[in-house]
Amino acid sequence: MKLSRRSIFILLIIILTIALDQISKVWVRAKVIAGSQSEIIGHYFTLHNVENKGAFLGMGSELSDSLRILLLLILPVLILAFVLRYIFKDKTLSNWSLFSFASIIGGGIANVFDRFVYGSVTDFWHIDLGGVFRTGIFNVADLFVTTGMIILVCVSFKKKKVS
Structure with missing residues (x-):
């Protein structure tokens, strides 16, 4: 089966995203003490090593193991497979x-x-711009998901404006 340029582009972005995320997490697990906090740029941008059993901002971490498996493993895999099929x-x-x-x-x-x-999930970055902007602790995968969502919103507004 010969892959089109489009398919190669899609797979390259997915693989690059996974690789960057996993490399950063391996480094954090090996080099940053669990539960610690270090300043990268003052108290505005800090490095942590936190294990998040839940989803975004720890939501779902209190769920039973079976519910967590269903909502944080099985459901996301099904949704990711559906979206992957859609874009191909x-x-x-x-x-x-x-x-x-x-x-x-x-x-x-x-x-x-x-x-x-x-x-x-290993989370390690935190941004706090003193009340102007503050994040939860996040990782490279979260950064790609958020960036992807922001770009999608911008693209959809651009489409509606042109129509």
Whole structure:
């Protein structure tokens, strides 16, 4: 089976996203003391090593093991597979949309992998701009998922504006 340039682009973004995420997490697990906090840029940008058993901002960490498996492993795998199938089939998607969806899929796979292998997701970055902007503790996969979502929203507004 010969892969098209489009398919190679999609797979490359997904693989690159997973690789960057997993490399960063391996480094954090090996080099950063669990539960610690170090300043990268003052108290505005800090490095941590936190294991998150839940999803976004720890939501779902209190669920029973069976519910957590269903909601944080099985359901995401099904959704990621559906979206992956969609982007391979829909030939009308722009390159920005493809990049966005591939980033979201790659980040999603990377976090699901962590949940499956380690039982939790390693988070390590935190931004606090003194009340102006503050994040939870996040990782590279989260960054790709969020960036992908922001680009998708921008692309959809651009489409509506042109129509």
